[in-house]
């Protein structure tokens with residue numbers, strides 16, 4: 301599973317020495333086969349070698365980079381053809397013994413970047429798109445915590461131990477020893493739910509997850525939900541019925557249903573917002589041509605693309621800017637080349653510009669938005685008179 305710690309390490313990477321290689325490979329089996337992406341990987345690695353050879357660098361670093369490229373080549377050969385992952389990303393710098401690999405459920409554009417810093421934008425956009433879900437299981441005596449991210453699940457075993465051992469009797473229990481057994485039992489359960497709520501809050505504040513699902517028999521899940529703080533309650537996706545001893549797979553599949561529902565609602569809300577904005581000539585555009593134009597103007601806040609949509613287009617071989625028309629790149633003047641699937645380049649450029657990216661699946665509304673649409677930052681010309689006002693002041 302992709303760990304928060306790992307991502308943190310990558311994002312806060314400060315280059316000191318060596319060559320940082322960032323490698324992305326689209327391994328999407330649905331439209332491409334292993335043969336296709338193996339060739340693509342070879343070409344990318346070859347181009348990186350050429351680039352490194354052209355730089356005047358310390359031999360030790362060049363050898364390290366060569367090792368990294370060989371390692372990447374091996375990974376590609378070992379990737380299975382039919383798999384649930386749709387792209388692979390590798391970040392390596394032998395000079396600093398840095399090496400990370402990510403297997404991702406969304407197809408990203410194949411690319412290799414040789415630099416002093418890692419090229420993390422496409423990965424970052426994808427990570428931001430998917431939420432990390434915590435699943436807290438609870439019954440009257442026990443509790444467990446799972447973390448689900450990009451279709452993978454792990455259990456936090458320390459959570460179970462803490463939920464058990466932190467059972468400190470209330471002062472009240474000592475004071476009324478003669479209390480009936482039933483009352484004592486209720487007190488224990490109260491204490492248990494309360495301390496589990498605290499533990500869940502604790503893990504949330506340590507960034508172990510950003511959305512929460514509770515799994516429990518009625519009504520204990522609802523009680524736990526009530527005891528969470530407001531921030532955590534706002535991030536509660538739902539409660540499902542499950543046994544405390546359920547298997548990881550059972551937890552994963554039940555949570556996936558709630559998560560999918562939640563994502564669908566989110567996507568629908570975004571698409572409705574885009575449609576509303578377009579309706580009133582506001583802060584959104586739809587259709588390939590308009591969205592690409594907004595990218596040219598660095599004016600995209602959030603982009604929504606239909607996952608199954610493919611279309612030809614042109615892209616700048618130098619800076620990567622996507623185009624729907626013309627011969628010359630609007631950004632750098634380079635001659636454009638044709639690509640079979642412009643959408644990968646659009647998503648990549650949006651990510652590079654720091655826009656939010658949503659891959660939309662199973663929403664009919666995206667079709668009426670011509671498969672690609674965007675929330676924009678500003679409307680054309682809306683700030684013109686503002687500048688005039690400043691000028692008059694001056």
Ligand SMILES: [Zn+2]
Nearest residue numbers: 616619629632
């Ligand atoms: Zn260009």
